[in-house]
Amino acid sequence: MLEMKHITKRFPGVVALSDISLSLNSGEVHALVGENGAGKSTLMKVLNGVYQADEGQIFIDGKTVHPRNTREAQHLGISIIFQEFSLVPYLNAYENIFLGRELLTRLGMVNYSAMREKAGSALEAMNVSLPLDKPVAELTVAEQQFVEIAKATLFKCSYLVLDEPSATLTPLEVEKLFEVIRRLQSQGVGCFYISHHLEEIYEIADTVSVLRDGQHVFTGPISSCSQDELITKMVGREVTQAFPPKRAPEAISREAVLEVKALKFEKSEMLSFQVRKGEILGVAGLVGARRTESFLALIGRDHATHKEVLLNGKPCRISSPAAALEQGIGYLPEDRKKSGLFLQFSIRSNIVISNFDKLKGMFGFVSNKKESDLSAYYVDRMRIRTTTDRKMISELSGGNQQKAIIARWLATRCQVLIFDEPTRGIDVGAKAEIYLMLQELADEGLGIVVISSDLPEVVGIADRILVMRYGSIRAELSGKDIDSEKIMYYAAGGE
Numbered sequence: 042m043l044e045m046k047h048i049t050k051r052f053p054g055v056v057a058l059s060d061i062s063l064s065l066n067s068g069e070v071h072a073l074v075g076e077n078g079a080g081k082s083t084l085m086k087v088l089n090g091v092y093q094a095d096e097g098q099i100f101i102d103g104k105t106v107h108p109r110n111t112r113e114a115q116h117l118g119i120s121i122i123f124q125e126f127s128l129v130p131y132l133n134a135y136e137n138i139f140l141g142r143e144l145l146t147r148l149g150m151v152n153y154s155a156m157r158e159k160a161g162s163a164l165e166a167m168n169v170s171l172p173l174d175k176p177v178a179e180l181t182v183a184e185q186q187f188v189e190i191a192k193a194t195l196f197k198c199s200y201l202v203l204d205e206p207s208a209t210l211t212p213l214e215v216e217k218l219f220e221v222i223r224r225l226q227s228q229g230v231g232c233f234y235i236s237h238h239l240e241e242i243y244e245i246a247d248t249v250s251v252l253r254d255g256q257h258v259f260t261g262p263i264s265s266c267s268q269d270e271l272i273t274k275m276v277g278r279e280v281t282q283a284f285p286p287k288r289a290p291e292a293i294s295r296e297a298v299l300e301v302k303a304l305k306f307e308k309s310e311m312l313s314f315q316v317r318k319g320e321i322l323g324v325a326g327l328v329g330a331r332r333t334e335s336f337l338a339l340i341g342r343d344h345a346t347h348k349e350v351l352l353n354g355k356p357c358r359i360s361s362p363a364a365a366l367e368q369g370i371g372y373l374p375e376d377r378k379k380s381g382l383f384l385q386f387s388i389r390s391n392i393v394i395s396n397f398d399k400l401k402g403m404f405g406f407v408s409n410k411k412e413s414d415l416s417a418y419y420v421d422r423m424r425i426r427t428t429t430d431r432k433m434i435s436e437l438s439g440g441n442q443q444k445a446i447i448a449r450w451l452a453t454r455c456q457v458l459i460f461d462e463p464t465r466g467i468d469v470g471a472k473a474e475i476y477l478m479l480q481e482l483a484d485e486g487l488g489i490v491v492i493s494s495d496l497p498e499v500v501g502i503a504d505r506i507l508v509m510r511y512g513s514i515r516a517e518l519s520g521k522d523i524d525s526e527k528i529m530y531y532a533a534g535g536e
């Protein structure tokens with residue numbers, strides 16, 4: 042059994058964890074939930090030796106242990122898969138798995154074939170097959186995750202920490218992940234599982250613990266607590282309605298702000314659709330629907346073989362994301378790391394960075410006051426949990442970093458804003474606030490596109506929905522026609 046007792050961890054100006062005691066039995070899946078910035082990742086990093094606790098102790102089978110880094114933790118049988126992956130992108134799966142402890146031949150050379158074979162059988166034991174020889178950058182996120190898990194299990198691993206493993210996975214991949222977790226569980230591995238998707242927790246966890254503002258507020262069997270009760274414990278208040286009320290379909294203009302007359306890229310059919318002034322357009326689909334690819338081709342990040350686009354009725358050329366932005370089309374990518382987080386800058390700079398034009402005062406200098414007002418507004422509205430926006434963005438929790446990037450795009454006031462999986466990793470309370478802000482922008486006449494794999498989310502916020510499958514648009518639903526079953530039906534190939 043693994044125990045953490047009276048753990049306290051402070052960062053300058055923040056008590057990230059205050060007197061937390063939690064335990065994990067072998068074969069147990071223990072979910073850890075709480076709002077963005079509650080302390081979940083920090084607690085797990087203390088357990089894995091990334092951070093040293095200021096107070097408190099860790100026990101394994103009754104004996105105290107003091108891991109000073111992840112390697113020492115691994116020797117104690119504790120492995121972590123971080124919220125942000127730590128694979129080396131240009132190395133392949135087995136080079137990553139054995140990084141820093143390469144298997145050697147008798148002559149002291151790196152034994153690639155042995156590493157390849159061992160990695161292969163570890164993945165096979167998880168019932169996962171993936172290309173072993175490709176650089177991991179070319180694998181899907183799910184596959185990368187399995188490489189990380191294989192890496193953990195190939196060494197003595199009795200306790201595994203998964204920090205938001207599902208945030209970037211599609212529902213099918215999540216099922217596969219759960220299969221792997223159950224398999225490990227049956228081998229006696231205990232898991233801490235962090236997620237903002239509460240339905241998942243009810244599916245996989247035995248026990249749930251809630252952190253709030255660095256405090257431990259609840260631990261109990263998952264069956265002892267309903268989802269609503271859990272949310273109330275997390276946010277300390279009742280969250281009533283996640284989605285703002287929808288506008289009547291007649292109330293939305295039929296005028297297109299963006300009209301895609303013809304768009305084709307390598308793996309798609311000819312696509313055509315409109316984004317109307319003042320509407321939220323949802324884009325739904327399953328794995329391989331090519332939703333992201335379509336929009337990357339639209340904004341000019343990827344090559345399109347054919348592209349005819351009208352902006353406010355006028356033909357426009359979009360040769361790159363920068364050109365798109367200049368013409369008023371903003372795109373927030375799904376991957377936080379690639380989405381231009383400036384880690385060495387403050388929270389404030391990260392929020393205002395695309396808005397310098399608007400912030401210029403007389404003589405063309407950027408006005409400090411305007412900058413700080415803009416930033417303060419979003420920090421407050423989006424509940425970005427920090428003492429000051431002058432802090433480095435790298436000091437924020439994962440979800441709060443994501444909020445800051447969303448704020449940057451909301452603040453640009455482009456005519457068309459495209460959000461790809463905007464609320465991944467965002468807690469329930471802040472999600473509701475983001476939905477409200479999207480609605481407000483739409484009310485101001487912007488065209489908003491939300492690509493989302495979260496069905497309740499698209500159903501809850503979209504005025505109109507495009508359902509995609511294998512690079513073609515299979516259905517367009519609006520008004521009363523919008524419901525999860527219809528979307529699934531078309532997404533799965535129904536006619």
Ligand SMILES: Nc1ncnc2c1ncn2[C@@H]1O[C@H](COP(=O)(O)OP(=O)(O)OP(=O)(O)O)[C@@H](O)[C@H]1O
Pocket residue numbers: 052053055057075076077078079080081082083084124426427435436437438439440441466
């Ligand atoms: N390296 C750091 N330096 C300073 N403060 C930090 C650092 N890491 C985390 N914090 C602070 O500690 C608190 C807890 O952060 P933590 O990352 O543990 O939250 P979390 O529960 O994992 O949130 P999320 O759901 O957003 O991932 C936050 O206030 C955060 O800003």
Ligand SMILES: [Mg+2]
Pocket residue numbers: 081082083124204438439440
């Ligand atoms: Mg976290």
